[in-house]
Amino acid sequence: VQTSIYTPSDWLKPLDWRKVFARSGPIEVDVGSGKGSFLLWIAQSKPATNFLGVERLPTRARKIDKKILKLGLENVRLIRVEAGYLVGKLVPDESVRAYHIYFPDPWPKRRHHRRRLLQAGFVADLHRTLQPGGAVNVATDHEEYFEQIARLMTGHGGFVPTELETLPAEAKTDFEREFATAGRPIYRGRYVRAG
Numbered sequence: 001v002q003t004s005i006y007t008p009s010d011w012l013k014p015l016d017w018r019k020v021f022a023r024s025g026p027i028e029v030d031v032g033s034g035k036g037s038f039l040l041w042i043a044q045s046k047p048a049t050n051f052l053g054v055e056r057l058p059t060r061a062r063k064i065d066k067k068i069l070k071l072g073l074e075n076v077r078l079i080r081v082e083a084g085y086l087v088g089k090l091v092p093d094e095s096v097r098a099y100h101i102y103f104p105d106p107w108p109k110r111r112h113h114r115r116r117l118l119q120a121g122f123v124a125d126l127h128r129t130l131q132p133g134g135a136v137n138v139a140t141d142h143e144e145y146f147e148q149i150a151r152l153m154t155g156h157g158g159f160v161p162t163e164l165e166t167l168p169a170e171a172k173t174d175f176e177r178e179f180a181t182a183g184r185p186i187y188r189g190r191y192v193r194a195g
């Protein structure tokens with residue numbers, strides 16, 4: 001059966017990107033793809049770039065997979081795994097050109113904050129796996145989580161906050177569409193790996 005969901009033969013070894021995509025090209029990772037609107041949009045608008053969408057929920061991954069196959073996209077693959085594990089254990093060092101982390105679950109209650117994806121260890125893994133000059137793009141509707149993320153990225157010391165990329169309306173993620181319709185503010189950051 002044809003699928004864009006990549007299942008590594010060994011879940012303990014770093015991925016070989018040429019095997020994942022069966023072609024060469026820069027790599028970008030969409031963390032927590034959800035319904036996949038952003039992933040599908042960016043993959044179509046940058047056909048020379050390879051995009052990996054990570055989504056831990058099987059039903060969501062399967063729905064995006066169907067859309068990828070329908071569109072016949074050769075430059076998108078999905079992986080069904082916890083994003084912290086992906087970046088910490090499976091992504092090779094200095095191999096990613098950009099991460100897209102849009103609307104990570106905010107876990108608003110204080111006692112749940114430790115479940116948040118963005119923690120110091122995850123930020124260190126983002127840095128190690130980015131190529132120098134590569135970027136982390138973040139968006140959230142949760143002001144306090146955004147402030148925490150900004151502190152983590154600055155506190156790491158290896159990132160430079162940079163101007164946001166301007167993207168067209170079609171680039172909006174599914175969550176962004178909902179929040180924008182509700183008129184809620186969205187906080188965004190872009191951090192480039194320095195050296």
Ligand SMILES: C[S@@+](CC[C@H](N)C(=O)[O-])C[C@H]1O[C@@H](n2cnc3c(N)ncnc32)[C@H](O)[C@@H]1O
Pocket residue numbers: 031032033034035036054055056057060081082083084101102103104105117173174175176
């Ligand atoms: C709030 S949604 C945002 C989806 C999409 N990025 C958007 O903006 O529309 C977060 C998504 O990330 C997935 N997710 C959350 N934590 C994850 C993790 N640690 N590893 C992999 N996927 C995760 C959830 O299943 C969900 O689909």
